[in-house]
Amino acid sequence: MSKSENLLAVIHLSATAVYVVVGNVVSATDIRIKGVGEVPTEDFQQGQIKHFDRLKSSIRQAIIQAEEMANCRIHSVWLTLSTPELLSHNGFGAVDVEQGVVETQHIVKALSLAKASVLPNTHYLMHHCQQGIFLDNQEQMVDDAIGMYANKVTVMYHLMMMPVASRQNIQKLIQACDISIDHMLFDAVSSAEYSLMPEEREQGVCLIDIGASSTSICVYRENKLIFTHCIAEGGNKVTMDISAELNLTMMEAEKLKIQRGTVDTRDVDPTRFETFARVGMADEATISMLQLAQIIEARYIEIYRIIFQKLADEGLMDYLQRGVILTGGGSQIRGMVRFSKRLLEMPVVMSNPHDAITAYTHFGDDDKVKELNLRVGQRALQTAYGALLYSQSEQFKHSEKSSPEALEVNRPNRFSTLKHNLSNFFKSII
Template identity: 25%
Template sequence: MDESIVVGIDIGTTKVCTLVARIEGERNLRILGVGIAPSQGIRKGNIIDLAAASQAIARSVEKAQRTSGLEITSALVSLAGSHVSSVNSRGVVGISGRVIDQYDVDRALESAQAVAIPHNREIIHVIQRGFTVDGQDGIRMPVGMHGYRLEVEAHIITAAAATVENLRQCVQAAGVQVSQFVLNPLASAEVVLTETERQMGCVVVDIGGGTTDMAIYIDGDVWHTMVIAIGGNLVTSDIAQGLRLPISQAEEVKKEHAFAVESAISADDVFTTRPFGEDQPIQFSRKDLAMITEARLEEIFTFVMQEIKRSGYDGLLPAGMILTGGSSLIPGIKDLASRVMNMPTRVARPENLIGLVDQLNSPAYSTSVGLLYWAMFLNETAPKTHRKPGPQINVNWDTIKNIFKNLLP
């Protein structure tokens, strides 16, 4: 495919979204193809039915190919799930007083990867956070500097190798090669964060159907990432049980009538729907629905707050929380989040898109669009994810045989 064409496949619990875009001018993306299909065989970021998941991905890819007129051979693919974990590591290498080049930076990052990672886990991202040259810290990029000792702070994100391989197999079954996996909140951050928020310190929280994905940014870099295995589907499930509705109907009720703050709803406000066992639609109080919604969302934000405190960075986030993902569309969620988290909150969505963007101006597509931005930055700069292959050694066996012949009597 043309180098200026980028493709992202966002595989979520609720939907699979394939986007094809062309890079135009300076960091502009024109959306050429959109393929959205209901997700199947995936729960909380994990594959539970390989065949069903492959078919859902294939349908999404086929729609994107049809609308763009391009054949999709490789793509960046989103990754989430409770199997994802992260650790901060430090790598140190000697320089001998000469000028630091990219090879030294690569060696330092490789040194940072020398942490004890179980054999059943795979490194997804190694993200450089900052460098120290001869004790001077806070250096953004040391290439071109003189020094004797180079240190790098790196954020290493790993995932269960079997889960990653299952996801790769599903995408390949749809006829597409995975060029790289990208963690959901890192993709979302590419489109929803401002440079000021990255520098000041903030947390991106992407509430999807099956998972709530979060990434803490401080001084412009990722400091902590986490995936919590609950999401908007739990709100739907509670509504289904509380009002005795089928799940599909509960999802519609959530989208049309739910509100995140019970006290903001009048006791006279009602809506009609038909629960199990009833011949005719009956009236329900929106206040009761808001009570169910508020309780579950409050629980999600409490988990997020606990994770931020556990990371130790809760006092370093003056820019607050940036909410995105499909569940952030519930009215009133911003006020609830601000109250529970006790920090500034805004709901963010992809902006400044051109091309086929009718559906994409929604928080539900932040990860999908973010994958395209991630692919664009990989095209124009050294990748944020450092996965350097081992040294390539070409062995000339004839030469080795001749050497041994000369040594033998």
């Protein structure tokens, strides 16, 4: 591994697989994927560990896959996940500036005050995003106030929290794999970093990431994260509905959904029936394609009903000038965009590939490069890629100035510590 390479690793825990990616971060607009690991598992559902040892084994396997492809060792990671246990609030911390010049300590104290006002004793701050800073009585916010003159600084935040016990279980799991966690991100924010364009964030947009066991939501306005939420609804519920209504096994229902399902009932001939081979049975099932579509449609209507009732309750409906951006495996059902536009009566589009994410090509191994080129376009990895992008974002850089670690960085004679904190946490295989 070249000394000039800045490698960063991400673990994405999902309900269907563990994903590990290693990226060579050249710049915020140039991240080259060097290693990918993917191990199917159903041991992480709705933000909860269902079987500790099996999930630990899956994570280790995915890490080894990524390490071997990237020819490196992973010692610490950015972790991204979703959980319906998420609590989120917009908060602020106001701090007097005694000497008249804003310093790092004032920004750090502001986050501490913001947490104190909304963080229950039972919860842990998993992720925070700085929205902006007011100096004295000025009406316009600034992104970075350190070094500026003011008598009072008020820092606005979006705070994302999870139960302490859940955080401890996740930390124990990752540490059992001999890995430490550098940062933990809420999935929707990672996905948004990959999926949203600057003008969408500015004008107002809702990202909806439909996974297998949960659906994550975030809203941006004026380039600021103002809302996050997660519900215990996803693609698995669709499969369960099909299984129950058509008397199929879950495996059969999932296969039928993927191969022949659509959410757009207007696109289905009501007289169309198809035969479907049953596992271990001589007789085939005869399935009404309209009935199948109606089952799928009903569940997605319910998912949208829950989401948009929450958005309405929060007073956010008028903020969505750019409508909805869809991502996640559960959004890939046929007819999803047409159905969503008709139901929601607003712009709806699918997320597109991000130009900054490309394959690392300096292996001298054409097969490895070919595989990575395929992986770069894999939708299932977009959340992990988004975490890599977020690590280089202005949002993260501004938010980190509120973290207690920022005080360590700004103390004298701490250069070696800073260098370690910003290193890629990898050791080359010799």
